[in-house]
Amino acid sequence: MSIAIDREKCTACGLCRQVCPGSLLYSDGQGKTFIKYPKDCWGCTSCVKECHFKAIKYFLGADMGGKGSTLYTKEEGNLMHWIIVDFEGKEKIITIDKSKANAY
Amino acid sequence: MNLETKTLKTDVLIIGGGTSGCFAAITIAESSKAKVIIAEKSNIKRSGCLAAGVNALNAYIVKGQTPETYLEYVRNDSEGLIREDLVYTMSQRLNSVTRKIESLGLVIQKDESGEYVSRGVRNIKINGENIKPILAEAVEKTPQITVLNRINIIDYIIKDNKAIGAYGFSIDENIFYVIYSKAVICATGGAAGLYRPNNPGYSRHKMWYCPFNTGAGYAMGIRAGAEMTTFEMRFIALRCKDTIAPTGTIAQGVKAPQVNSSGEEYEKSYGANKTFMRMYSTVEENKRGKGPCFLKTSGISKEEEEELFKAYLNMAPAQTLMWVEKGMGPSQENVEIEGTEPYIVGGHTGSGYWVDTKRSTTIEGLYAAGDVAGGSPQKYVTGCFAEGEIAALSTLDYIKGRENVDVDNNEIISKLNEVENFLNEEAVIYSVEDIEDGMQKIMDQYAGGISQGYAYSQGKLKVARERIDELLELSKGLKAQDMHELMLIFEVVDRLFVCKILIKHLEERKETRWRSFQENIDYPQKDDANFLRFINSRYEKGQIRIILRNLVRRDDIYEHRH
Numbered sequence: 001m002s003i004a005i006d007r008e009k010c011t012a013c014g015l016c017r018q019v020c021p022g023s024l025l026y027s028d029g030q031g032k033t034f035i036k037y038p039k040d041c042w043g044c045t046s047c048v049k050e051c052h053f054k055a056i057k058y059f060l061g062a063d064m065g066g067k068g069s070t071l072y073t074k075e076e077g078n079l080m081h082w083i084i085v086d087f088e089g090k091e092k093i094i095t096i097d098k099s100k101a102n103a104y
Numbered sequence: 105m106n107l108e109t110k111t112l113k114t115d116v117l118i119i120g121g122g123t124s125g126c127f128a129a130i131t132i133a134e135s136s137k138a139k140v141i142i143a144e145k146s147n148i149k150r151s152g153c154l155a156a157g158v159n160a161l162n163a164y165i166v167k168g169q170t171p172e173t174y175l176e177y178v179r180n181d182s183e184g185l186i187r188e189d190l191v192y193t194m195s196q197r198l199n200s201v202t203r204k205i206e207s208l209g210l211v212i213q214k215d216e217s218g219e220y221v222s223r224g225v226r227n228i229k230i231n232g233e234n235i236k237p238i239l240a241e242a243v244e245k246t247p248q249i250t251v252l253n254r255i256n257i258i259d260y261i262i263k264d265n266k267a268i269g270a271y272g273f274s275i276d277e278n279i280f281y282v283i284y285s286k287a288v289i290c291a292t293g294g295a296a297g298l299y300r301p302n303n304p305g306y307s308r309h310k311m312w313y314c315p316f317n318t319g320a321g322y323a324m325g326i327r328a329g330a331e332m333t334t335f336e337m338r339f340i341a342l343r344c345k346d347t348i349a350p351t352g353t354i355a356q357g358v359k360a361p362q363v364n365s366s367g368e369e370y371e372k373s374y375g376a377n378k379t380f381m382r383m384y385s386t387v388e389e390n391k392r393g394k395g396p397c398f399l400k401t402s403g404i405s406k407e408e409e410e411e412l413f414k415a416y417l418n419m420a421p422a423q424t425l426m427w428v429e430k431g432m433g434p435s436q437e438n439v440e441i442e443g444t445e446p447y448i449v450g451g452h453t454g455s456g457y458w459v460d461t462k463r464s465t466t467i468e469g470l471y472a473a474g475d476v477a478g479g480s481p482q483k484y485v486t487g488c489f490a491e492g493e494i495a496a497l498s499t500l501d502y503i504k505g506r507e508n509v510d511v512d513n514n515e516i517i518s519k520l521n522e523v524e525n526f527l528n529e530e531a532v533i534y535s536v537e538d539i540e541d542g543m544q545k546i547m548d549q550y551a552g553g554i555s556q557g558y559a560y561s562q563g564k565l566k567v568a569r570e571r572i573d574e575l576l577e578l579s580k581g582l583k584a585q586d587m588h589e590l591m592l593i594f595e596v597v598d599r600l601f602v603c604k605i606l607i608k609h610l611e612e613r614k615e616t617r618w619r620s621f622q623e624n625i626d627y628p629q630k631d632d633a634n635f636l637r638f639i640n641s642r643y644e645k646g647q648i649r650i651i652l653r654n655l656v657r658r659d660d661i662y663e664h665r666h
């Protein structure tokens with residue numbers, strides 16, 4: 001379970017580094033983020049939600065049955081879009097209204 | 105490497121800015137003018153158990169229920185071994201703290217008459233993805249509270265048997281902290297990473313409990329000689345296979361029963377519906393060749409499936425990703441379930457500091473709340489808020505008329521030396537990871553981990569005890585190149601201390617009270633005559649002293665005899 005960071009998209013804002021509950025993210029010297037301890041990622045997606053530039057994508061480790069799909073989020077007012085992209089590039093978007101409780 | 109020493113002073117030091125810690129800080133600020141420092145290992149915005157969110161509040165007194173019925177539920181679920189005074193005083197506050205978190209911004213579903221919508225007998229429906237940022241924002245806008253993010257606290261400062269602050273270090277800068285306070289609230293959370301986890305390789309941290317909760321609060325208390333209780337009541341969560349995502353959302357949400365590979369509902373054949381029995385029955389079915397076990401979801405509607413996708417994104421996004429990636433959701437395929445590795449976590453079971461009714465530990469000036477406080481299982485999120493509130497109010501009573509006290513400079517220097525000794529670039533044979541692997545393997549094989557179906561014998565515990573002691577010795581030679589690595593050293597040492605005490609507690613409970621959670625092969629039956637009492641311990645001069653304590657009733661006010 002871990003994240004992949006796209007160096008091209010990373011704007012070096014540093015917000016993700018502040019929120020990681022394991023303090024696993026560090027600056028690479030040019031201010032861009034890299035994950036220093038990938039095996040220590042809990043998979044909470046805090047950093048994914050913090051990134052406004054779609055630079056951080058979350059995936060399942062192969063040892064958990066991951067098949068290369070990635071997950072990122074986009075916030076729009078009260079809406080949180082969760083975008084899952086499979087290895088062929090096919091997207092599924094699940095939108096959650098943050099002002100409403102879960103059904104379950 | 106040499107560290108610069110920075111000294112701070114405050115009224116109340118709260119160690120850990122998670123569920124209980126943040127709530128305690130808010131309570132202090134709203135009830136007094138006292139100054140608070142929260143020392144947090146990462147950043148309070150997403151630190152601790154609530155990082156990814158939570159999908160329901162599981163401790164709430166819904167219409168028709170009372171604090172008495174909640175107490176009854178906890179007593180029954182824990183086979184009678186609870187501190188009724190603690191569970192009851194917590195239960196009485198569950199609804200007021202819920203209103204408080206709603207007022208801070210948490211979305212809770214209400215019906216037409218304004219009542220919270222229940223999800224079960226004790227649960228209410230929320231949107232809890234952002235519960236931690238909500239708490240953090242409330243803390244950060246309060247000027248009385250100073251948040252020190254990315255500070256790892258390592259030990260209490262004790263003078264004349266009183267807690268007068270704590271030592272720590274920055275994980276970014278070469279700074280050693282001496283923080284003085286009139287009282288300390290320990291709210292660090294429990295301990296994960298003691299046993300070999302479900303996914304031992306690349307995804308080793310894809311676990312139920314927060315992997316960054318490494319038992320620091322317990323270990324600091326153990327080293328300071330505080331009395332600890334019920335470490336032998338481990339918590340093992342029944343989870344979705346591989347993702348280790350919650351099962352309750354499915355079980356309660358779409359009323360999915362547990363079935364074995366033949367599709368038989370097996371839970372009832374094992375007797376009472378208790379948390380540990382849901383776990384035990386699944387282990388047993390597998391042992392009898394009837395596994396794998398599942399939550400029977402196939403056949404649920406597409407709408408129900410979509411709602412499950414959303415519910416999981418709000419707390420355990422791996423599960424939704426797994427379903428979507430597989431192209432096979434729960435409506436088409438049952439969800440396989442498995443037990444996690446054991447954790448020590450006082451918010452779910454009874455492990456932690458032995459506290460009085462006011463949540464004071466046996467060390468004067470030191471209070472405990474949430475997963476570190478023992479005797480009071482089934483706290484969940486709201487119970488941790490309630491306990492944070494009680495500890496905060498007790499602390500305010502305690503600090504009245506008190507001044508900050510300093511410790512002797514020699515003591516500071518000796519602590520600083522202890523820390524600096526690890527910061528050394530010299531090449532050594534063993535790394536933190538080696539010690540961690542060793543610890544998790546020993547605990548798994550000799551202290552009832554996953555590979556042993558959670559069972560252990562006295563003979564195996566003896567091996568575990570000796571091997572953990574060896575690792576504790578080895579850990580003294582660990583070296584760190586930077587401050588982050590230094591934190592990793594302290595995290596593994598803390599877990600070894602927790603293991604040491606846990607093993608002793610497992611050895612002392614010569615019965616089996618909670619199947620799977622505490623399963624002693626040599627003593628397979630429950631023995632109320634001898635063991636319906638607390639097993640407590642104190643670590644003194646390198647030895648563990650066991651103390652047996654009797655139950656405390658609902659309306660008793662329990663006080664320590666110093």
